[in-house]
Amino acid sequence: MHYLGAQRGAMYSSEHNLERFRAETVARNRCSTPVKNLYISGQDVFSCGIAGALHGGLLCASAVLDHIVYLDLVVLKKTLKKRKARELAQLAKKKLQ
Incomplete structure (x- = not known):
């Protein structure tokens, strides 16, 4: 209340x-x-x-796009993990040569 003048709320807005x-x-x-x-x-x-x-932004994007954006993130994470694993395998192979 002292700093923000917010009678019903907090520094993060809603109480x-x-x-x-x-x-x-x-x-x-x-x-x-x-x-x-x-x-x-x-x-x-x-x-x-x-x-x-x-998460609020992801939920909003999902509502606007009418698409569950969280699923895209899961797929992206798996893709990046596979790519990183391939890169590490290639690096290890080069070190052995």
Whole structure:
């Protein structure tokens, strides 16, 4: 209240109390709004802090694209792991030669 003048909230905007993390409250939080083509993202959609903002952005992107972006990230992670494994195998092979 002293620094932000926020009577109902915290430095991360919405107050992070136990009520906010109840299943019913979490289920009500959505990226889409009643205003056509207006979406919200960031920590208020998911949770507080940087990780909350990251996931809120991913959820918003999924809503806008009508596609589950998390699945793309899983596929990308597997692709990068395979590529890294091939590179390490080639490097090891060169060292043996």
